[in-house]
Amino acid sequence: xxxxxxxxxxxxxxxxxxxxxxxxxxxxxxxxxxxxxxxxxxxxxxxxxxxxxxxxxxxxxxxxxxxxxxxxxxxxxxxxxxxxxxxxxxxxxxxxxxxxxxxxxxxxxxxxx
Amino acid sequence: xxxxxxxxxxxxxxxxxxxxxxxxxxxxxxxxxxxxxxxxxxxxxxxxxxxxxxxxxxxxxxxxxxxxxxxxxxxxxxxxxxxxxxxxxxxxxxxxxxxxxxxxxxxxxxxxxxxxxx
Numbered sequence: 001x002x003x004x005x006x007x008x009x010x011x012x013x014x015x016x017x018x019x020x021x022x023x024x025x026x027x028x029x030x031x032x033x034x035x036x037x038x039x040x041x042x043x044x045x046x047x048x049x050x051x052x053x054x055x056x057x058x059x060x061x062x063x064x065x066x067x068x069x070x071x072x073x074x075x076x077x078x079x080x081x082x083x084x085x086x087x088x089x090x091x092x093x094x095x096x097x098x099x100x101x102x103x104x105x106x107x108x109x110x111x112x113x
Numbered sequence: 114x115x116x117x118x119x120x121x122x123x124x125x126x127x128x129x130x131x132x133x134x135x136x137x138x139x140x141x142x143x144x145x146x147x148x149x150x151x152x153x154x155x156x157x158x159x160x161x162x163x164x165x166x167x168x169x170x171x172x173x174x175x176x177x178x179x180x181x182x183x184x185x186x187x188x189x190x191x192x193x194x195x196x197x198x199x200x201x202x203x204x205x206x207x208x209x210x211x212x213x214x215x216x217x218x219x220x221x222x223x224x225x226x227x228x229x230x231x
Contacts, residue, residue: 004157031217040122042204043221050216058218090158094217098210099146099165102219104158 003027004105006091012111019078021108023091029103030096032074034058034066037088037107049074050096081112115140115207119222126195127230133180134190134225136205143167146208147181147188148219153201161203164188166210195229202226 007022023032031050035043035058045058047066055066063085067075074093078085088109092102116139126132138147149161164172164181171179176196180189192199205222 033218035221040223042117042119042223043219045218045220048216048218056216092158097217099163099208100217101160101163102217106157 004091004093004103006089006105006108008108009106010109010111012113013078013081014113015082017081017112019081019110019112021076021078021089021091021110023074023076023093023105024072025074025093025103026072027093027103028071029093030071031094031100031102032068033092033094033102034064034074034076035090035092036060037090043090046076081110083112086110086112115142115145115209115220117205117207117220117222119203119205119225121225122223123226123228125228125230126192128195128197130195131191131193132195132227134192134203134205134227136188136190136222138186138188138205138207138222140186140207140209142209144210146210147179148206148208149177149179149188149190150204150206150221151199151201152204152224153198158204162190192227197229197231200227200229 033048034046049068065077091105094100094102147164152158206219
């Protein structure tokens with residue numbers, strides 16, 4: 001079974017703090033993704049990576065950065081957390097190629113106060 | 114850029130009945146892929162069904178089937194014999210075919226919350 005894990009289920013941080021969200025997959029997938037999920041907006045892509053040390057901006061990258069030093073691990077970084085980054089963050093991974101299923105982690109609900 | 118629209122924020126159905134969730138999308142591409150994902154309460158998102166745009170035959174997976182209307186850019190999900198375990202948020206998603214550069218990116222709709230009542 002493919003497994004995607006995220007470092008925390010719930011996280012509370014203060015405005016201005018640096019926040020790290022980590023995602024690990026165990027199926028040797030090339031692609032990894034970070035989304036945020038907000039009511040009425042669905043999932044929006046923040047960043048994705050198609051190989052180690054490779055990253056591409058998604059639709060809403062502002063205020064975020066990512067790191068992929070190892071194939072199985074993809075980190076999302078909020079350099080200076082703001083209240084408008086309070087959201088559910090979902091990580092996903094998939095094999096390279098078309099029509100491949102994305103496998104999702106359980107999500108991290110981040111609250112910035 | 115592609116957009117995906119799910120116009121039904123919430124729906125409900127009685128157990129054992131059939132329900133259809135709507136999805137429309139906008140694209141200028143001729144070849145692409147469409148997906149339905151399910152997010153049960155407090156559980157991980159999983160794939161329900163997928164469809165290749167150049168295949169005219171509608172995809173089916175057990176009780177789940179799609180009605181793919183390419184000209185109308187419509188991709189609805191039909192759930193037959195609804196079960197309590199079908200209660201979840203359902204997302205429609207679009208994937209481009211760009212000759213090797215899409216990297217499997219998905220564009221999601223807003224989601225539809227489906228509640229199955231006993």
